[in-house]
Amino acid sequence: MTDPFDKHQFADQPDYCSNPVKMQARNQIVEAYRKSTGLNFVPKNKNYWTFCNKQPNIEGSEVVQLVKTGFITKNQFFGVDNDLKGEGIIEFNRSCHPEANWFQGDWLEVIEDNFELFNPALVFFDYTKTVVKTSCHIYLARTMNMCPSKTVVAANLMLSDGHSSKRFDPKILVESVINYLRDPQEWIVSDHYFSYKSSRTEMGTFIFTRT
Numbered sequence: 001m002t003d004p005f006d007k008h009q010f011a012d013q014p015d016y017c018s019n020p021v022k023m024q025a026r027n028q029i030v031e032a033y034r035k036s037t038g039l040n041f042v043p044k045n046k047n048y049w050t051f052c053n054k055q056p057n058i059e060g061s062e063v064v065q066l067v068k069t070g071f072i073t074k075n076q077f078f079g080v081d082n083d084l085k086g087e088g089i090i091e092f093n094r095s096c097h098p099e100a101n102w103f104q105g106d107w108l109e110v111i112e113d114n115f116e117l118f119n120p121a122l123v124f125f126d127y128t129k130t131v132v133k134t135s136c137h138i139y140l141a142r143t144m145n146m147c148p149s150k151t152v153v154a155a156n157l158m159l160s161d162g163h164s165s166k167r168f169d170p171k172i173l174v175e176s177v178i179n180y181l182r183d184p185q186e187w188i189v190s191d192h193y194f195s196y197k198s199s200r201t202e203m204g205t206f207i208f209t210r211t
């Protein structure tokens with residue numbers, strides 16, 4: 001059994017699980033969902049999908065945080081990670097939270113292969129790419145095209161790359177994604193995004209809601 005408190009086994013990964021800034025960013029997404037839908041939690045027949053990384057059984061991890069606030073139950077949590085470095089992320093998460101749903105593989109492929117399970121109320125598109133990458137706009141739009149009516153998609157992307165002081169224009173994302181949506185008229189884009197700084201990188205979270 002993997003030790004959930006052994007941080008060394010994931011030494012290459014940024015620490016998303018004990019970072020108060022990351023926790024606050026997740027709270028903002030939940031608030032945005034509540035504001036957008038008028039619902040306080042994810043309805044019973046719906047689920048929550050996210051790029052997961054490691055999720056130990058500690059307060060700062062995404063699944064624990066969301067379950068603790070009553071926003072979802074564990075079985076409504078769907079986490080996907082391609083685990084390109086072969087760190088055993090999914091196996092580890094499964095051992096910590098067997099009631100939740102864990103998939104190893106490419107995000108879009110996992111969703112396409114398990115489309116009968118894909119019934120999200122909220123999608124946390126927590127992607128470590130910059131807002132200016134066209135490939136990322138297409139990837140996000142392909143995700144949004146698969147979402148049912150009333151889904152909220154929170155796209156979390158980099159506003160700077162951490163290597164320079166250059167800050168990208170956040171408008172690029174919204175203006176570009178629209179071009180790749182099958183039904184752009186069905187999407188409401190929140191008129192403001194929120195941003196936070198995680199280490200040296202500024203992140204921006206953009207909220208899209210399907211009518």
Ligand SMILES: C[S@@+](CC[C@H](N)C(=O)[O-])C[C@H]1O[C@@H](n2cnc3c(N)ncnc32)[C@H](O)[C@@H]1O
Nearest residue numbers: 016051052053062080081082083105106107126
């Ligand atoms: C920012 S982390 C997720 C953090 C997590 N949502 C949280 O709140 O703690 C992003 C994860 O996505 C994974 N990832 C990146 N591209 C992916 C892809 N195309 N398909 C699946 N997983 C991917 C990375 O391996 C990384 O672990």
